[in-house]
Amino acid sequence: MDIKVNVRESAGDCYVVDLAGEIDVYTSPKVKDAIGELIDRGVYNLVINLEKVRYIDSTGLGVLIGGLKRVREHGGSVNLVCTNPQIKKIFDITGLVKIFGIFEDEDSAMKALV
């Protein structure tokens, strides 16, 4: 059980964070660190790609909420790419669909940022 994190620069000042695996109480600090490092460097527009994430719990949601809160303080935003119906369901029942931009593909998520 692990999470793979890959950060890459995209168009403009945007960065994409690719996540693959399971985000839980054990692995979420790794995600938090990756997002935190980007924000510390002044990156405030992020796309977080959850297409290869098989599982997320409240600690993972907390990391995403924390990242969004920080970038918003600087006028930025976080959009998510999510196609897994079970993960979408968690965003639905927690009401986080109203807070995050959630998209079917990376291009759409990126276009909505810039």
Added chain:
Amino acid sequence: MNQPVEAATGDTVELHIPCRAEWVALARLAVSAIANRLKLTIEEIEDVKLAVAEACTSIIQQDAHGETLALTFETMPGALRVHVRDTGSHELRAEAPSAMDYDEARVVGLGVFLIRTLMDEVSYDQHPERGTDLVMVKRIVR
């Protein structure tokens, strides 16, 4: 082993894991296998898996918790009952944060909300010395 597995009821499975984050994945795996034996749908299995993990996480994130998490899974006619409790001495964890930040506080509430939403019955008892005792039931309606 190649015979189709019949949904079995009346069985009890117990799992004891160290009360630490790296072991929560094992609790998820165990409840997935048990829910699969009860022929829950994939969506129901995912619901129960998340609820059990949230219960474990909720206990692990408390400032004081026992050394071991005890999980009891009971396969009942038309339901899966899961009992999660921490056992052992309830001393402050060594890495206890001095103050919960906004995100952590929010996450604890989110975890409990998810458990209540995904399971059909939830009862919760928390005591500084006895620890946390959480019982939840997923009904299997076909």
